[in-house]
Amino acid sequence: MTECCIAAVDRKGIPENPACTAVVPWWSFTKVLIAAAALRLVEQGRLFLDAPLPGHPFTLRQLLQHRAGLGDYGRLPQYQADVAGGKAPWSEQELHAHVPLTRFVFAPGTGWAYSNVGYLVVRSLIEREVEADLKDVLHDQVLAPLGLQSSRLAVTPEDMRFTAFKGGHGYHPGWAFHGFVIGPADEAALALHRLLTGDLLSPASRMALLDAHPLGGEIPGRPWLTTGYGVGIALGTMKTADGTDPFRVIGHSAAGPGSVGAVYHAPGRRRTVAVFCSGVDEGVAENEALRWLLTE
Template identity: 30%
Template structure:
């Protein structure tokens, strides 16, 4: 099923593996690699690191109005450039590096960066650098294609609540989320992903340390690293998009891994994961 922003762990791992390969540095300014972003007035100071850890200050595109519009035109194919045009119709949130705000647009930029550096489609790079090394054979980043659902059979349908009714959101073309949230996966594959991400299995030691260095998330107890969050000792990511919610987390201290996938977007996967974690801790201490 669709896993939403858990995709960001995949994209971050790709970028960090390219860092280890010497193709770029975390503190490179994005203009150095994608000069065409100057047309969108991306400010100086937006680095690869700041895109990964959500401190770039870039405007975002996933407003409530935008998401509701997906249900009206579910078959629309969105290109990365179109998504950034929507984002940059708004204003820069803050000067790069001075604050923190969740930003899907930043991960669209990172997807463009991956394709530029690799001269290949991001879905193929993900297969080579992440999915195959980890044995994630049921996971993919769907290609940008016309038409509706790219979920393979057998599949769960996803539902979005509108007022008092449930709307089937399964057929929404996932191109709108691209490298910010379009991955399709299973609970078993996400376990492989989150455990490897938390341990740094695919990364050099210094790169993994950089990945796990977090910035405080305002008004929460959470910290956000390079595409991975610290949920009070459980490292991973959550995801939400029309019809689906997800959570994948690993606690290195206890060896506990929790993956939650739901096919109704008003049922919080985070809440279910926290409940399960508390129950497991209670059971372990009794």
């Protein structure tokens, strides 16, 4: 039986009842936060969004937007076998032996392919520039300024033992090489709401965040009508039950061992919801998030 944890905030950022405060893995919703950290460093003149990275033909924007042409590791048989076998995560050198940074799915900037490897490159870039681990960078640049109290980067399997969904217990966060946050579901909703409606990012950074590359249309079993991807964030429209005008949303879905998630903001209503559910079907969480966003 699917279990879901739901938290929502209204247009003023005030939590609505019932609000689930259980600690859950935020999985790829963390990409929104990594992108925000990178954009803040761009604002500070420490990183550059559109200059090719030293020694590489792609830019930071292309990495954050999955347009750098890099491959991924999720479907590699060896990766799946080693994760399932409880082995220690690969080193970065081992990972790049499987997914080289010199082997491209397409020329940078000419296509789109979801790549966690690209986000590992971003993580490494941020850590080198700040001379600190991503855990500290996210706390200092994003989580604390957004007023989040409990959320943090997962580091060890022990961190996962305290999360709500048993399917993720025992998983080593090191296998998600770019990193992911764990925290209360209500803080995930607050994070997105404050990021999109507050002043953490400059107008230029927010414009970059929301500059979407169009991807496509409907996805079977999921509520999407149109999809696009900005800098670390998904933008598109979802279908309503009564067939009225497409409903615009901004946020990110999430999936990992034992659970899925959907954290989305409705610009027209300025409401934000975070839904995390047991299982493997992202459509379940997305449909529930849409239902909550449509509720007055």
